[in-house]
Amino acid sequence: MSDIFGTMSAAQIHQGLASKEFSAAEMTDAILSGIDAADKSIHAFLQVTPDLAHEAAQKIDQAIASGDFESMGPLAGVPCAYKDNMNLRDTHTTCASKMLENYVSPFTATCVQDTLDAGCIPVGKTNMDEFAFGSTTESSVFGPTKNPWDQTRVPGGSSGGSAAAVAAGMVPVALGSDTGGSIRQPAGFCGVVGVKPTYGVVSRYGVVAFGSSLDQVGPFARNVHDAAEMLNAIQGRDPKDCTSQQSAKDFTANLDEGVKGMKVGVVPAFMESEGLAPEVKNAIEAAAKHLEDAGAELVEIELPNAKAAISAYYVLGPCEAFSNLARFDSVRYGYCDEGHKTLAEQYEASRAKGFGAEAKRRIMLGSYLLSANEYHNYYYPAQQIRTLITQDYQRAFEKVDVILGPVSPCTAFKLGEITDPATMYLFDMFTVPVNISGNGGMSVPLGLGKDSSMPVGAQLICPAFGDENMFRVAAELERCYGSNTVAPDFASAAQANASAGANASADGSASAAVSADDQKGGTR
Amino acid sequence: MISLEDAMKEWEPVIGLECHIELTSLDSKMFCSCKNEHGDAPNTNVCPVCLGMPGALPSPNKEAIKDIVLTGLATNCDIEKHTMFYRKGYMYPDMAKNFQITQGPKAFCMRGHLDLTIDAPAANERVDIPEAQGKDGSYTTHIGIHLIHLEEDAAKMVHVGGREGRIEGATHSIIDYNRAGTPLMELVTEPEMHTPEEARRFMEKLREIVLALGISDCSMENGSMRADGNVSLRRRGTEKLGTKTELKNINSFKNLHDGLAFEIRRQAEILNEGATVLQETRHYDPSTKHTIPMRTKETAADYRMFPDPDLAPFDLSDEFIDEVRAMLPELPDQKAERYQKDWGLSSYDARNLVKDPTITAFFEACMKQKDAQKLVKPLANLLINDVAQLGNEVEDFTLGEGPLTPERAVSLVGMVDAQDISTKQMYEVLKFIVDEDKDPATIVKEHGMKQVSDTSALGAVVDKVIADNPDKVAAYKGGKTGLLGFFMGQCMKALKGQGNPRALNELLRQKLQ
Known part of the structure; x- marks a missing residue:
């Protein structure tokens, strides 16, 4: 029965446990064997944690038996995977780097603990670009993750493992982190929902830092409601992260309200961007049209400084990364190249061998940009640009409730297709400004692109700490484009099983693969 | 070697201090909840934050902010409401993150001062007597404080096999992270002191104030108060500053005074010969009373300072500052x-x-x-x-x-x-x-120690001493009045120290006339 769980939403699994249709132990076994089977080809996981999963499942089954389950929240019993830059006590946290290959966490990240406290079942740690530097998951020292929709293509990155695990039905939900698009872009490439909340909504404590002022943790799910429940669980002020803010919202509250009366901003300059694939452009325009048909008002807005965001990002990101990665020096933990005469030599050799090319590129860049001679030429102006971009968004959100646009200029490309770093950096042009300003953004599936037959994502951007706005609009898009889509190679068996047994496909949502253009036609 | 007095005649020393004070009275460290205590077994007061484990984040100790604001108010500083922490990068194992969290150009406390009174005879070090001189030979001088900032201390390292635990010749080093991340204040003065005594008095006075505030035990011996002293010389009557040398990690008031005094003499000799002073960091060795150059780096360190993105900028409220002001004890x-x-x-x-x-x-x-x-x-x-x-x-x-x-x-x-x-x-x-x-x-x-004040009893003793010492009496009468002390001594000896000195003195003067 393993595959039925692969197509079930988090809510359905929780419901199934509540109504005792299956036990947490059965479900967990099935999920673990599902991961076993699917991950042979996808390689979404760097580590599966059956012991922790069984232990958590046992607690859930005890709670069901004692009647305590009903008082547990909606995530109780829901299997969850975590990006491998998140600490989970007594498991490895590798950041997909040789540097931390054998590192075992002595503590648990707040966001991970929040999900455990909510009753989630931890099934493992997912693949990523090394230290989250990348957009394809190809820089993982343990090898790339494949896109479940087409295994010759990348899943996006850096949270590619989490996105692929959700898209392939291995888990209903997962956590990722987003510094310049690392949740939204892989969500878009893999056809799932991915949320980067407003900076400060979720604690960063225990998540290995890349760019501290840019990083934000968020959920992946196959539907908007599950993603909202996940954010409900991980939001809020954490005394251990002084950049986190008070937040106690119910992001599921307005999902059924529709978008009537909402003002949705569109940025004409974005839609005319060089390099924006026609299939993506068409899909976004169709989505905008749909929202208009559903009662929203489309408002053209300008973000005049957004074009400088990539430049600012590739100053601020490397500067912070340079400093954050300085601690990986081979002395207390991590990879150590032994046998050197001096400490300096040991540092140099360990870091030269322990870090991959992209990590070293960013460390060197940050080291240069922060040097006394260059600080005022780069870091300082980048912070000024940051202020301007933040003001752009503030002005825009005086006029609109949410901004709609592309996540990426194209759909998932082939593994190994893009090797030039500067070209790769440009693929983040729509996601990076949101990290620079700190606003929230999320990726919502719009079905498949007409030309590539790969998933296209729409990006919704919200006012700072107005994350509920984008959930509301996302729910509307979901009503049009469908939810709970599992990549076809992994959905077919599940569907067969699902229709044969259990009540997994109650809402028939596993029906996958609707073309974005078809949908556009459909709404007219 | 030239004497300090002679050196000071021609050259005016310009001295600035950097004082480090550990906030020993705080329960927990600067950015984590570990115990703020060095005496415990090595590496027991540690956690992911102060060990710089991946994913750990700092959260500032609010009590430390209170303490530094208190210090700022007690030293006449302006309290900077909008300030932040910076990261100071350097690769060395005493900072697990390989950067130290400290403050940038804007510190919590800026532009303060202390007024120092230098008593005689130490006041005599000063060749040019300041205007505000008291009748008792003391003078008062105004020393500016550039800033006081808050930072985290580094771990304690011991280099095994090196002389005095120093790194030269060591076979390996051991580290105690108990001290890593403990709260540390750094006070930087303006270069406005002109004698070693003024520098010593500044440190003493700062210690008096901090002790009164109750925020540190200020033990120079245990290193909870340490000083670095900068000194340069300029020809008297000129304005332009000379090249300075820095004395690092001075651990007593006396060493601060003596180290600076030695540096002044050393620099004066160099300048008198027409040579130039080398800008360097030096170590004062109290056993030889000499300063020696410390290992110098080939290039100036670039700490790649930038605002710490993990720590939100501060926006101290007037209410908070008033609340702290109300806590000020009588200074x-x-x-x-x-x-x-x-x-x-x-x-x-x-x-x-x-x-x-x-x-x-x-x-x-x-x-x-x-x-x-x-x-x-x-x-x-x-x-x-x-x-x-x-x-x-x-x-x-x-x-x-x-x-x-x-x-x-x-x-x-x-x-x-x-x-x-x-x-x-x-x-x-x-x-x-x-x-x-x-x-x-x-x-x-x-103990039968009661003082003898009775004139007749004292008189008898005085008479006997005078009778026993005819030569001395003659000499006294011949003008050697300094011998009075001798007679006093003899009388006291006879009285086993119990004679009333005032009465004895009077009697002796009378009878020796």
Whole structure:
């Protein structure tokens, strides 16, 4: 029965446990064997944690038996995977780097603990670009993750493992982190929902830092409601992260309200961007049209400084990364190249061998940009640009409730297709400004692109700490484009099983693969 | 080598200080909840934050912010409401993150000052006498404070096999991270001190204030208070600063004074020869009383400072600052002023009574005793001179604890005042109090120490001494009046030290005429 769980939403699994249709132990076994089977080809996981999963499942089954389950929240019993830059006590946290290959966490990240406290079942740690530097998951020292929709293509990155695990039905939900698009872009490439909340909504404590002022943790799910429940669980002020803010919202509250009366901003300059694939452009325009048909008002807005965001990002990101990665020096933990005469030599050799090319590129860049001679030429102006971009968004959100646009200029490309770093950096042009300003953004599936037959994502951007706005609009898009889509190679068996047994496909949502253009036609 | 006095004639030293003070009274470290305690077994007060484990984040200790604002207010600083922490990058194992969290150009406290009074004879180091000179030979000078900032301390490293635990020649190093991340204040003065004595007095006064605030034990011995001193020379009458050298990690007031004095002499010799002073960091070795160059880096360090993105900028409210201001205790200067005004003490006595909170507390307890008001001057002497001497002579003596109570101290000086015992005997009685834990009156009685003031008894002794020493008497009468001391000594010897010195003195003068 393993595959039925692969197509079930988090809510359905929780419901199934509540109504005792299956036990947490059965479900967990099935999920673990599902991961076993699917991950042979996808390689979404760097580590599966059956012991922790069984232990958590046992607690859930005890709670069901004692009647305590009903008082547990909606995530109780829901299997969850975590990006491998998140600490989970007594498991490895590798950041997909040789540097931390054998590192075992002595503590648990707040966001991970929040999900455990909510009753989630931890099934493992997912693949990523090394230290989250990348957009394809190809820089993982343990090898790339494949896109479940087409295994010759990348899943996006850096949270590619989490996105692929959700898209392939291995888990209903997962956590990722987003510094310049690392949740939204892989969500878009893999056809799932991915949320980067407003900076400060979720604690960063225990998540290995890349760019501290840019990083934000968020959920992946196959539907908007599950993603909202996940954010409900991980939001809020954490005394251990002084950049986190008070937040106690119910992001599921307005999902059924529709978008009537909402003002949705569109940025004409974005839609005319060089390099924006026609299939993506068409899909976004169709989505905008749909929202208009559903009662929203489309408002053209300008973000005049957004074009400088990539430049600012590739100053601020490397500067912070340079400093954050300085601690990986081979002395207390991590990879150590032994046998050197001096400490300096040991540092140099360990870091030269322990870090991959992209990590070293960013460390060197940050080291240069922060040097006394260059600080005022780069870091300082980048912070000024940051202020301007933040003001752009503030002005825009005086006029609109949410901004709609592309996540990426194209759909998932082939593994190994893009090797030039500067070209790769440009693929983040729509996601990076949101990290620079700190606003929230999320990726919502719009079905498949007409030309590539790969998933296209729409990006919704919200006012700072107005994350509920984008959930509301996302729910509307979901009503049009469908939810709970599992990549076809992994959905077919599940569907067969699902229709044969259990009540997994109650809402028939596993029906996958609707073309974005078809949908556009459909709404007219 | 040229003397300090000669060096100072031609050259004016310009001295600046950097003082580090650990906030030892705080329970937890600067950015984590680990115990703020160095004495424990190595590497026991540690956690993911102060060990720089991946994913750990700092969260500032609010009590430390209170402490530094308190210090700023007590040292006449402007409190900077909008400030932030920076990361200072350097690869060294004493900072697990390989950067230190410290502050940038804007610190919590800016633009303060302390007014120092330098007493004679130390005042004589100053060749150009400042205008504000007192009758007692002291002078007062105004020293600017550039800033006081907050940072985290580094771990303690011991280099095994190296001389004095230093790195040269060491086979390996061991690290204790208990100290890593403990709260540290750094105060930077303006370069406005001009004698080693002024530098010493600045540090002493800063210590007095911080002790009064109760935020650090300020132990130079244990390193909870440390100083770096910068000094350069310029020809008197010129403005342009010379090349400075820096003395690092000085761990006593005396070493600060002596190290700077040596540097002034060393630099003066170089300049007198027409050579140039090398800008470098030097180490003062108290055993040789010399400074030696420390290992110098080939290039100036680039710390790649930038605002720490993990720590939100501060926006201190007026309410918070007022709340801290309300916590300010009476500071040493204010106390000294009150002592002069209320009890008529001299400026010197008042200043010396407020140097150490233990002495201050004891003195104030004494003043609450009956009749203490009229004994204030001898009480001050007792505490400033005799008790200090007692502290040097008697091991484990701590003022305010044990047999010497304020009651006994007042009664002791009262006996001197009533001429029951001599001032010389007073010190003896003081020692007996500590040894025997008895009241002074009992001690005097039991030891038969009562002072002889009776003129007829004294007169007999004086007569005998005069009769026994005809040559000396002749010499005295011939003008060698300095011999009076000899006669006093002889009389006291005969009286076993119990003669009333004032009465004896008078009698001797009379009878030798």
